[in-house]
Amino acid sequence: MESKVALSRCEVYDAAQLKAVVADHFEKLDIAPSFFEGKKVLIKPNLLARRSPEKAVTTHPALVQAVIELLVQYGASVIIAESPAGIYTASSLKEDYKASGFLETAEAAGAVFNYDTGVTEIHNKNGIACKSFTVLKPIEDADIIIDLCKLKTHSLTKMTCAVKNLFGLIPGTDKVEMHARFSQSTTFAHMLIDLCEAVLQQKPMISICDAILAMEGEGPGTGDPRKLNAVLTSKSPYALDLACCELVSFGNTVEMLELEKKRGLCPASAKHLEILGTPLKELQVSDFAEPKSQNLSRLIKLIPPFMKPRPVIDTSVCVGCGMCARSCPAETIVVENKKAHIGRKKCIRCFCCQELCPYKAVSIKRSLIFKWL
Ligand code: SF4
Numbered sequence: 001m002e003s004k005v006a007l008s009r010c011e012v013y014d015a016a017q018l019k020a021v022v023a024d025h026f027e028k029l030d031i032a033p034s035f036f037e038g039k040k041v042l043i044k045p046n047l048l049a050r051r052s053p054e055k056a057v058t059t060h061p062a063l064v065q066a067v068i069e070l071l072v073q074y075g076a077s078v079i080i081a082e083s084p085a086g087i088y089t090a091s092s093l094k095e096d097y098k099a100s101g102f103l104e105t106a107e108a109a110g111a112v113f114n115y116d117t118g119v120t121e122i123h124n125k126n127g128i129a130c131k132s133f134t135v136l137k138p139i140e141d142a143d144i145i146i147d148l149c150k151l152k153t154h155s156l157t158k159m160t161c162a163v164k165n166l167f168g169l170i171p172g173t174d175k176v177e178m179h180a181r182f183s184q185s186t187t188f189a190h191m192l193i194d195l196c197e198a199v200l201q202q203k204p205m206i207s208i209c210d211a212i213l214a215m216e217g218e219g220p221g222t223g224d225p226r227k228l229n230a231v232l233t234s235k236s237p238y239a240l241d242l243a244c245c246e247l248v249s250f251g252n253t254v255e256m257l258e259l260e261k262k263r264g265l266c267p268a269s270a271k272h273l274e275i276l277g278t279p280l281k282e283l284q285v286s287d288f289a290e291p292k293s294q295n296l297s298r299l300i301k302l303i304p305p306f307m308k309p310r311p312v313i314d315t316s317v318c319v320g321c322g323m324c325a326r327s328c329p330a331e332t333i334v335v336e337n338k339k340a341h342i343g344r345k346k347c348i349r350c351f352c353c354q355e356l357c358p359y360k361a362v363s364i365k366r367s368l369i370f371k372w373l
């Protein structure tokens with residue numbers, strides 16, 4: 001089992017410095033430049049939504065630029081592929097790339113962007129929750145995948161990093177269907193691991209994490225930027241996630257990581273990681289804010305539905321854009337007179353509406369008893 005994670009202190013988003021950092025990480029992990037020579041490399045950043053880099057929602061364009069420049073220098077051809085939240089069309093993708101500050105820098109660095117909205121199937125016969133996945137077509141042609149993720153909190157999975165980032169390989173609104181199919185947090189986590197395994201069975205993958213400006217609190221779309229000054233790289237997305245979990249002192253409270261440990265994919269604890277470079281303790285923080293929906297996650301399972309945290313819409317902030325309704329797997333949000341309303345009975349508490357509202361109009365409400373607990 002791979003347990004090596006390269007870690008470096010990086011305080012600024014400077015593409016030249018980051019290129020040197022990633023080159024050093026590859027060397028530490030015994031990934032030679034020749035590994036990339038003549039290869040087609042697919043970079044999968046985190047482009048959850050159209051937000052500027054300082055919001056910490058998306059992988060920072062300077063790190064994307066650094067990785068592209070390095071791969072091109074090593075003789076690879078690079079394509080960037082991602083399916084952000086919402087519809088998956090060529091025109092929508094162009095707006096997503098532009099809004100996140102990627103378009104000019106990545107093209108200047110030598111990458112091309114994927115506008116092919118075709119799909120392909122990948123399989124994992126050992127999947128626990130799911131054995132087949134419809135994913136973005138460019139996976140087919142890629143020789144190597146770079147999972148260029150962002151460290152953020154997540155209202156459903158508590159933390160998003162390398163493994164969760166791959167959910168963006170599911171095209172457009174198919175993600176909504178996946179939320180509906182795997183509506184319980186445990187099956188959703190198993191499905192994400194199954195997807196990660198399916199990708200790893202197809203192609204070699206390297207995970208690189210932007211944790212310079214991470215996101216805490218109500219992530220992954222509306223939390224608060226938090227400086228952690230770290231970049232991490234690993235051949236194992238599981239080891240990388242475990243290192244990030246340790247970085248923010250989440251211990252053994254991230255369900256997906258605990259499932260990975262049980263499935264024998266991840267070292268049993270951060271003590272078993274081999275950290276190369278900056279010692280993890282030097283960058284570790286103990287007060288990283290958890291998402292409200294998650295900080296009593298164990299109790300959530302024991303509590304009757306009417307007491308569980310639920311999404312509420314602040315109609316004084318809502319502009320009626322409909323993003324939440326389009327992303328609701330339970331189809332329980334309606335927009336009337338430019339205001340969104342949630343039908344509580346059908347809500348499966350996936351928190352996609354809170355994740356994706358561009359106006360921070362959706363918050364998580366906890367009952368008094370829940371707060372007391
Ligand atoms: S709650 Fe947010 S996403 Fe939903 S309609 Fe209102 S502004 Fe748009």
Ligand code: SF4
Nearest residue numbers: 328347348350351353
């Ligand atoms: S209302 Fe929000 S939390 Fe409930 S099912 Fe729809 S998207 Fe998920």
